[in-house]
Every structure is written in C-alpha cells, then in structure tokens.
Amino acid sequence: MAAEHVDLFHLKRLQCFNDAVFAIVATILVLPIRKLEEKAEESVTLAEQLNEKWSQLVIYLVGFLVICAVWESHVLRFRILSRVDDVLVWFNLASLLFTSFLPFTCALEGIFTEKYLPMMLICGNLLILEILEVIMIVYAFHHPRLLDEEFENLTLPEIKQRMKLMLVKKAVNPILYILAGVLSLAELHLALVVVAIVVVSPCINRLVGVIYRKLSHVHLTGSEFDRMFGNFVDKERVEFFSDGLFAIVSTLLILDITAEDFPTKAQVDRDGIEKTLLHMKSEIFTYGATFVVVALLWFTHHSLFHYIERINQVMLVCNNISLAFVGLSPLINVTLNRYAGHGKPDSRLAVQSGAIIVFMASITQGIVFVIALWKGPNYLESRADPRVSSRSHSYLAVKLSIIPLMTFLVYVAATGCPSASLSDDVYHIAAGLTPVIFILMKIVFSCCWDHCRCGQRKANFNVQQAIKQYSSEFYDVIEQD
Numbered sequence: 001m002a003a004e005h006v007d008l009f010h011l012k013r014l015q016c017f018n019d020a021v022f023a024i025v026a027t028i029l030v031l032p033i034r035k036l037e038e039k040a041e042e043s044v045t046l047a048e049q050l051n052e053k054w055s056q057l058v059i060y061l062v063g064f065l066v067i068c069a070v071w072e073s074h075v076l077r078f079r080i081l082s083r084v085d086d087v088l089v090w091f092n093l094a095s096l097l098f099t100s101f102l103p104f105t106c107a108l109e110g111i112f113t114e115k116y117l118p119m120m121l122i123c124g125n126l127l128i129l130e131i132l133e134v135i136m137i138v139y140a141f142h143h144p145r146l147l148d149e150e151f152e153n154l155t156l157p158e159i160k161q162r163m164k165l166m167l168v169k170k171a172v173n174p175i176l177y178i179l180a181g182v183l184s185l186a187e188l189h190l191a192l193v194v195v196a197i198v199v200v201s202p203c204i205n206r207l208v209g210v211i212y213r214k215l216s217h218v219h220l221t222g223s224e225f226d227r228m229f230g231n232f233v234d235k236e237r238v239e240f241f242s243d244g245l246f247a248i249v250s251t252l253l254i255l256d257i258t259a260e261d262f263p264t265k266a267q268v269d270r271d272g273i274e275k276t277l278l279h280m281k282s283e284i285f286t287y288g289a290t291f292v293v294v295a296l297l298w299f300t301h302h303s304l305f306h307y308i309e310r311i312n313q314v315m316l317v318c319n320n321i322s323l324a325f326v327g328l329s330p331l332i333n334v335t336l337n338r339y340a341g342h343g344k345p346d347s348r349l350a351v352q353s354g355a356i357i358v359f360m361a362s363i364t365q366g367i368v369f370v371i372a373l374w375k376g377p378n379y380l381e382s383r384a385d386p387r388v389s390s391r392s393h394s395y396l397a398v399k400l401s402i403i404p405l406m407t408f409l410v411y412v413a414a415t416g417c418p419s420a421s422l423s424d425d426v427y428h429i430a431a432g433l434t435p436v437i438f439i440l441m442k443i444v445f446s447c448c449w450d451h452c453r454c455g456q457r458k459a460n461f462n463v464q465q466a467i468k469q470y471s472s473e474f475y476d477v478i479e480q481d
Helices: 012-033 046-052 054-079 086-100 102-111 117-141 156-169 172-183 188-216 222-229 235-252 255-260 265-271 273-279 281-307 313-326 329-339 347-375 390-416 420-480
Strands: none
Touching: 012 054, 012 086, 012 102, 012 235, 012 329, 046 054, 046 347, 054 086, 054 102, 054 117, 054 188, 054 313, 086 102, 086 117, 102 117, 117 156, 117 172, 117 188, 156 188, 172 188, 188 313, 235 281, 235 313, 235 329, 255 281, 255 329, 265 273, 273 281, 281 313, 281 329, 281 347, 281 390, 281 420, 313 347, 329 347, 347 390, 347 420, 390 420
C-alpha cells in the first residue's frame, strides 16, 4: 500500500505554482506595447502612435481575459481532485509550457494583424491546452484515489457519468478555437470575436451542463453540480492570482530606469555620475508615482476582498478586467517618461491616457462591490452589509471611490491645464496626495467611531444607573410595606 501511494502529493503547492505562472503570463502580455518610442519626425504625435498601437491594445485585453479564462479552467479542474501523482504533475507542467507560449503568439497577432498565421497559432495553442485538460480529467477519473472525497461513495457507473459530464463541459472551448482558426483564413476580425467568447465560456459551460444533465437524466446534488460547473470560484485562488499580478506589475515598473533609461558609460564619462542621475529625476519621480498608484489599487483590492464572501462568474470577469488595466501600468510609466514633461506638447494626452487606465482599473473594483451588494448576504461579509454594519460599509464604499474620483480630477485638471507641459505635475501631485487622503479618511472614521462608542457607552452607563436607582427605590417601597 505504501508503494502504491508513494507518488501522491497534496494540491496546494501545485496550485500556487499554477497561479504564479498564469499571473506572469498575463502580465508580460504588456511588454510588446509598453515601449512607445519618440520619433524624429515632429509631425508624428503621441495620438498617432497610440492609434498605431490600437490593434495591439485590443489583442492585449482579449488575450489577458482569455488567459484568465484558461486559468479558471485550471482552478475548476482542481475542484474534483484531492491529490495529484507524478503523471498529473507532468501533464500539468506540459500545459504550463503551452500557456507560457501565449504571449509570443499574442504579440505576433498584435503586430501582424493582417496575417492569418498568428491567429492560427493562438487557436492551436489554446486547443492543445484543452486537449491536455481532457487527458488530465480522464486520467483522474480512471484513478479514483486522486478524486475528491465526494466521489468515494459513488459506484463506477456514477463516476463514469460524472466524467462524461465534465467532458461535455470541455467541448465548448475547443469548438470555439477550431471555428476561430477556420475563420482566420477568411475574416480575422470575426475570428478574434469568436476567441473573445471564451471570456464568458464558463457561463456557456454551465448552461451546457444543465441541458446535458436533463437530457441524460444524471442525478447530481447541487453541491456536486457546482463543483463541476460552479458559478463561483474559490476566493482564495482569486486572491493569490490577483496578488501575484500586482506584485509582477509593480516590479516591471523598475525596468524603465534600470534597463531602458539606465545611464550609459559614455554619458557618465561626459557629464559625471551626479549630473547624469540628476537628469533622470523625472523618470525616477514617475516610477515612484506609478508604483504608488499600483500599490493603492492593490490596497483597495485587498480591502474589497476582505469583505467579500464568495465570487460568481460576473464578479470574476469584472475583477479580471480590473487586473487587465492594472497590467497596463508599465505603459503609463513609459508614456509619461517619453512624452510628458516641461516643453513637451504631448504631456496632456499622456496624463489623460494614464488617468483613463487607472480609472478603469479602479471603477471595475467598485462594480465588483456593487454586484456583491446586489446579490445579498451570501456574497458579502456581514460587516460590509449596510443593513448590519453601516459604518464598515460606508468606510469601504468611500475607500473604493477615492481612486476613481482622483483619476477623474486628474483627467479634468490635465484637460484644463493652461500649459500642456505642466500636466505631468498634476499626475505626480495626485499620486502623492491620494495616500494622504486615505490616511486622513482613516483618522476621521476612527474619531467618528470612537465618538459613537463613547456616546453609546455613556448612554448604556446612564441606563444602568437609572435601572439601579429604580430598583433601589422599588426595594425601599417593598421594605416599607
């Protein structure tokens, strides 16, 4: 028996490794578009260069969300498992190999949008991932020792029924990839739309599961169906994935002053190390400001998920959209470094572009909160429910509204700034001022809470004193009688 189970492993470490790989793969999609070079021709503006990058930005957003959907498929696959063996580990590693190849194929599609081959490579890559998923599911069901405890009391026919149900679910995405690959030979834009449907494929999979269950008369409990076709994803896994992405994005920002704009030996020999570094002060300030912005977005994301109980598919898609815009932070950094500053006419557009990206990243976090409120107590912790704890709810709501409000003000200020070259100062000031606003808000709310607690304690004390007084008078009357 010991020899039979010698290669069985717990899931936790493999899950964390998968989350890290997917977070890195999704984040480095921005690398091909993060570098906007200044061109020698004065007639070429930042707006024109952004228009040239438009197709790459669309491919980035679609690719990011598709990778998130593939990651979700990995998460749902682990729901039926209690452990893994060497075979599953190796199949999983092969799957991660093809996952890590996606940034290359997406970069090809973003640059060579008129060619059919990049889209074919993307669809082929994703199709291989689905085939590996099918192999892993079939292997797991043929080795019951790997399955979750819920499968232990099932008969062999019942286990086979559930395997067929899982395979029916996995049929949706391969059909989309094959269709998109065929369409790429005739109409590339339509092929991209078909691939984008994968973003909402979990909802389609759930519908397919419901239809198949009714047609085949498979008897499943609600928990069993949710385990295989669940409308929710483990919150802990979403937090791990999101934290990994925030960490990678904040780390990528240093590339601008460490790799791209690092002082050359010729510059140092000509001007000296002190003067050369002084010329970099604008880049260093921009790096610090953008790092603060990413850190604040993580702070609000952390605060939001601290109060969320569970996540459904719509909330997950909104969270992924937020992370996709967070992933564009290196683009903000390099755009400001190249086109913002005194004497540069494109400063206003550079700051406005950054404000739009940060606004979208923050407002989608707020949408997740609104959906959780709308869905009710099962999705939100009681301490964030306005019907239970209005103060905690208000504090979280104000937290989530600060960054969208500040970025809106930055956009308006940059638009109305009399000098376009001063627009980047607005960005730096806002980045430094926003943490101060969070701190002041915390102080104000703490003082209000302390005041309310003191008032409540005083009222309780007065009530207790009155009760004691009336009790004493009551007993005095009884004694006199």
